[in-house]
Amino acid sequence: MTTPRDLLIVAMDRPSSRSVERGDLSLALAGAELIDLLGADAVRLDGDHIVPNPRRPIADHLLDEAASSLAQQEPYESVDDWLWRRGRGLSAAYLAALEAEGQLARQRHRRWLLFRTSQMVLVDSPARRRARDRWAADEPTVAALAVGIGIHDKRTEDSPSVADDAVATVLTAVTDALAELADERQRRARRLDEAAKTNYRRGF
Template sequence: MATAQRLSALAVVLGGEPRVEQGDLSLALAAAELIDLTEAQAVLLDGDRVLPAAPVRTGCPMLIEAASQVVRDFPYETVVGWLWRRGSGLARRYRAAAADARHVHRDAADAMGDWNDPVLAHLAAAAGMRPTPSDDTAADLDPDQIAILGETHQAVTQLAAERQRRSIERGPSEGILRGF
């Protein structure tokens, strides 16, 4: 099962506890796809750029779609650019795909055994599904995974800051409108 499918299955099992922000989950799912694409050598990382490489060989329709959306023109796309572009609405799409699958509960149960997988543990932490793993798990990650996970955590932090900014901007006007 692809990493993003496993992460999505974990989100289903947890049922939103703790409360998982869909934007955070979408960014983590985009990162999971990118990690799988690097492992399949369908893309290469050159610094912070995602370069197209070989065709992806997988039976996962979402991963095939992800590979088809890799920017193929110089200067290529940054990892963070990929996360934001590919991640847009991705949690909703994975949830819909999981709902269509008859075996979602079996996959979800299998995914629960994956908490010890360092990549999945870090992605789940980025999505807010669990605490950040200890630093010693980074020893089990390759440089591409570390780079992608680092960019993912930064993107999630930026998204949280944007949520807070919008909340602050809305706060006083909503209180006045409601008579508070």
């Protein structure tokens, strides 16, 4: 399994007081993909730009797709640009992959709040158990991504930290992108509220 798949399974498995936004999850999955590509030596970072290493096949087809989509020549893509481009609709792609692999099943009554309209639930599987083990071990990468999408408490000084500088750079970029997305949602909500008030005053 991969970090994006583990993160998605954890998000579906964890009780949460609110649903996880699709956009938030997609950005976090894109960050998780990049972290795995770094771990597989498929890419390296030059500052905040992603430099691909010589191509070699990656067993996971979504990660392989991610690697093949990278800019192969200068100017290389920045981590921030990668998150927004690769993250577009990525949560749906991973859900479809898990369903195709038999990791999910349709159920009339949902047991988790990942998406408000979803009727998919996790089945018991080795992949689910591996993700649970990684979560129970408080693996810092998964935990940090989980904090970003709101399914984990804030990290403390006693929490395991990320030692790799490149991974830390990606996690920081994910945090910044999530904050930017939250700000945009708030701006949209304010505009809608102001428009509603204006229409009310005009008698519409």
